[in-house]
Amino acid sequence: xxxxxxxxxxxxxxxxxxxxxxxxxxxxxxxxxxxxxxxxxxxxxxxxxxxxxxxxxxxxxxxxxxxxxxxxxxxxxxxxxxxxxxxxxxxxxxxxxxxxxxxxxxxxxxxxxxxxxxxxxxxxxxxxxxxxxxxxxxxxxxxxxxxxxxxxxxxxxxxxxxxxxxxxxxxxxxxxxxxxxxxxxxxxxxxxxxxxxxxxxxxxxxxxxxxxxxxxxxxxxxxxxxxxxxxxxxxxxxxxxxxxxxxxxxxxxxxxxxxxxxxxxxxxxxxxxxxxxxxxxxxxxxxxxxxx
Numbered sequence: 001x002x003x004x005x006x007x008x009x010x011x012x013x014x015x016x017x018x019x020x021x022x023x024x025x026x027x028x029x030x031x032x033x034x035x036x037x038x039x040x041x042x043x044x045x046x047x048x049x050x051x052x053x054x055x056x057x058x059x060x061x062x063x064x065x066x067x068x069x070x071x072x073x074x075x076x077x078x079x080x081x082x083x084x085x086x087x088x089x090x091x092x093x094x095x096x097x098x099x100x101x102x103x104x105x106x107x108x109x110x111x112x113x114x115x116x117x118x119x120x121x122x123x124x125x126x127x128x129x130x131x132x133x134x135x136x137x138x139x140x141x142x143x144x145x146x147x148x149x150x151x152x153x154x155x156x157x158x159x160x161x162x163x164x165x166x167x168x169x170x171x172x173x174x175x176x177x178x179x180x181x182x183x184x185x186x187x188x189x190x191x192x193x194x195x196x197x198x199x200x201x202x203x204x205x206x207x208x209x210x211x212x213x214x215x216x217x218x219x220x221x222x223x224x225x226x227x228x229x230x231x232x233x234x235x236x237x238x239x240x241x242x243x244x245x246x247x248x249x250x251x252x253x254x255x256x257x258x259x260x261x262x263x264x265x266x267x268x269x270x271x272x273x274x275x276x277x278x279x280x281x282x283x284x285x286x287x288x289x290x291x292x
Contacts, residue, residue: 009039010040010041011041011065012042013040013041013066013068013269014042014043014045014066014067015044015069016045016046016052016055016067016068016069016070017044017046017072019046020045020047020070021046022234023070024283024287025044025262026044027282027283028258028280029042029262031275032274032275032278033270035275035278038270038272040269049072052073052080053079056080056097059097059104060099060102063099064099065098065099066096066099067096067097069094069095074093074137075092075137077094077097078094078106081106082104083105083106084105084106085105087107088107090175091108092140092171093110093141094106094108095107095141095261096108096109096261096264096268098268098269107268109260109264109265109268110137110141110142110257110261111142111144112145112260112261112264113261113262113263114141114142114260115146115149116260117229117259118199118227118229118252121252121256123227123250125149125150125151125198125199126149126151127150127151128151128198128199129152129196129198130146130151130152130153130154130198130199130200130201131154131193131199131200131201132146132153132154132155132201133157133200133202133203133204133216134157135155135157135161135164135165135168136164136203136204138203139168139203140168142201142203143155143168143172144172144175147172147175147176147178147180148178150178152180153179153180154182154197155168155181156184156185156190157182157184157185158185159185162182162184165183166182169181185216187221190218190221191221194221194226199227200217200226200228201230201231202216202217202230202232203231204216205232207232207239207240208238209234212235212238212239215239216240222247222249224248224249225248225249225250226244226247226249226250227251228250228251228252229251229252229257230252230253230254231254234254236284236287236288237253241253255280255283255287258283259276259280262274262279263276266279
């Protein structure tokens, strides 16, 4: 067996967040680097909110080629970058940084990764009625890319945080001609809107491990032919996904979005085509191992 170890020529990439212990990004990226035979290494870095600026500026001093950015730094990180891609600027969040000759550029591959996950299944959201649950950072990216694609959006959030979803709907409406509405998340509103919806996206944490018996949508509201995309990837099959399958819906789990956003970041750092299938296999194996 041949063992690899980093050297002075190794190109370093990584991910910053807090917490960071749960991340699966090193699993898929390091497998992808080895598959391509390139001398890259991907590492997780736990960075506290008050030290984000130091971490990002340190990319130049340490010659770190690229970073992914996860919760809770996707918005804060923007003010420390030299350039921001127009899509990330419109979304208002960055999840990927590229260091090109000491110029740090921020991108949002969450949005394009979500869209690619749909297209990869032969589903084009253009002209479709899409229901999105949640109004956090993930919902912001997903809502933007769907509106840009020409989908009609209804974004739900809990009453206690309704201002957040209203602000999100207003923001998307300002940069898109798509029809956008914001509603309070309750059974009555869900039942009315889901009746003729084409796609349902869960962009909340409801159903995530360890709370695997929770679901944001009651089984009786799901229907055959509905596309149900749950961006949660742990567990691999949430209760929402399981019940959607029982109802005859078309389902997509969070692994697809995780892998595609990672693949797009990989391509920006390496300028090589990402081995998407391998990345998905490695992430799935790691998750299934965790569930045992």
